Amino acid sequence: MLQIAGLCKAYGDRPLLQTLSFEILAGEIYGLLGPNGAGKTTTINLICGLLNADAGRILIQGQPVAAATKRWIGVVPQENLLYRSLTCAENLAFFAQIYGLPRSIRRQRIQACLEAVNLSDRAHSPVESLSGGMQRRLSLAVALVHQPQLVILDEPTTGLDIEARYEVWQLIRSLQRQGMTILLTTHLLEEAERLCQRLGILKQGQLLAEGTLSQLRQRIPAKEIVVLETADEAAAIERGQQQGFTPRRYGSDLAFWIPETLDLRQILDCFAGIAIDSVSRQPVKLEHIYIEITQAQQRRSPAAVSNESTLIGSNQIYLS
Numbered sequence: 001m002l003q004i005a006g007l008c009k010a011y012g013d014r015p016l017l018q019t020l021s022f023e024i025l026a027g028e029i030y031g032l033l034g035p036n037g038a039g040k041t042t043t044i045n046l047i048c049g050l051l052n053a054d055a056g057r058i059l060i061q062g063q064p065v066a067a068a069t070k071r072w073i074g075v076v077p078q079e080n081l082l083y084r085s086l087t088c089a090e091n092l093a094f095f096a097q098i099y100g101l102p103r104s105i106r107r108q109r110i111q112a113c114l115e116a117v118n119l120s121d122r123a124h125s126p127v128e129s130l131s132g133g134m135q136r137r138l139s140l141a142v143a144l145v146h147q148p149q150l151v152i153l154d155e156p157t158t159g160l161d162i163e164a165r166y167e168v169w170q171l172i173r174s175l176q177r178q179g180m181t182i183l184l185t186t187h188l189l190e191e192a193e194r195l196c197q198r199l200g201i202l203k204q205g206q207l208l209a210e211g212t213l214s215q216l217r218q219r220i221p222a223k224e225i226v227v228l229e230t231a232d233e234a235a236a237i238e239r240g241q242q243q244g245f246t247p248r249r250y251g252s253d254l255a256f257w258i259p260e261t262l263d264l265r266q267i268l269d270c271f272a273g274i275a276i277d278s279v280s281r282q283p284v285k286l287e288h289i290y291i292e293i294t295q296a297q298q299r300r301s302p303a304a305v306s307n308e309s310t311l312i313g314s315n316q317i318y319l320s
């Protein structure tokens with residue numbers, strides 16, 4: 001559906017995208033992940049034809065970006081681009097007109113789009129009276145009005161509460177069921193883990209890794225991750241390494257990759273003689289993989305692991 005090959009883009013003399021290449025298959029949800037400033041929105045703007053590349057190629061259904069390909073794409077930008085004083089139906093009518101939808105089908109498309117995002121009962125409500133979640137759903141309806149084949153969602157649930165987020169996730173899945181291809185950027189790794197079939201991890205304009213979750217998971221050869229709280233971290237790191245555990249720091253947590261499944265008693269036995277205040281065990285999650293990939297360059301030694309703060313949920317077991 002979408003092929004990107006050798007894409008380069010600089011802002012002034014500052015290179016941003018550096019020979020970026022990836023492909024999105026028809027019907028999949030592809031997650032483009034990466035830290036702030038990695039180049040995700042720039043990539044989206046290039047796909048939409050809002051920016052011109054310095055080098056490289058973008059093909060949408062085999063066609064280079066042009067007026068025709070723009071009609072195949074629906075975009076939900078990071079910020080909702082809605083007319084706040086107009087109603088939901090009026091906003092959709094405006095964008096339907098911009099896309100040149102014939103008057104004869106406009107009304108029916110507007111109704112279908114409102115229905116698709118569960119806003120039929122708010123058709124005549126002004127945007128400014130809608131909750132944040134409803135406004136986000138209306139943005140999605142706007143992106144669908146011209147029946148695109150590729151839907152691009154730039155951080156679709158940032159700032160939404162959990163219920164609104166679930167609703168948007170449900171909508172995204174229903175778009176996929178209807179045969180649409182979806183490119184999604186997000187900082188919410190749980191969102192990516194739940195929705196995306198394949199993921200690309202972008203940093204400083206380069207794709208550091210790409211694949212399904214299970215392919216990316218191979219970056220961490222561990223059955224589980226154990227987080228220890230101890231006053232004697234140096235001794236714990238040394239002991240962990242002697243046991244074949246790989247130490248990592250996630251935020252302020254000292255963690256170890258455990259290559260086999262051990263019960264709590266076996267874990268404690270491995271650290272016998274070291275005062276351990278608590279042990280928590282976690283499955284390997286996308287958060288761990290993402291940190292491993294994006295911080296690989298910064299890591300100097302196993303103990304000097306990153307201080308970048310990332311919180312990872314845990315089932316903490318406190319001892320005594």
Ligand SMILES: Nc1ncnc2c1ncn2[C@@H]1O[C@H](COP(=O)(O)OP(=O)(O)OP(=O)(O)O)[C@@H](O)[C@H]1O
Binds near residue numbers: 011035039040041043
């Ligand atoms: N028009 C522009 N002129 C100059 N620099 C720009 C322009 N647009 C973006 N940048 C810079 O390019 C870098 C990448 O921006 P971009 O918005 O593509 O990143 P991103 O991965 O989407 O980040 P975020 O996750 O914060 O949205 C940033 O440092 C940004 O400040």
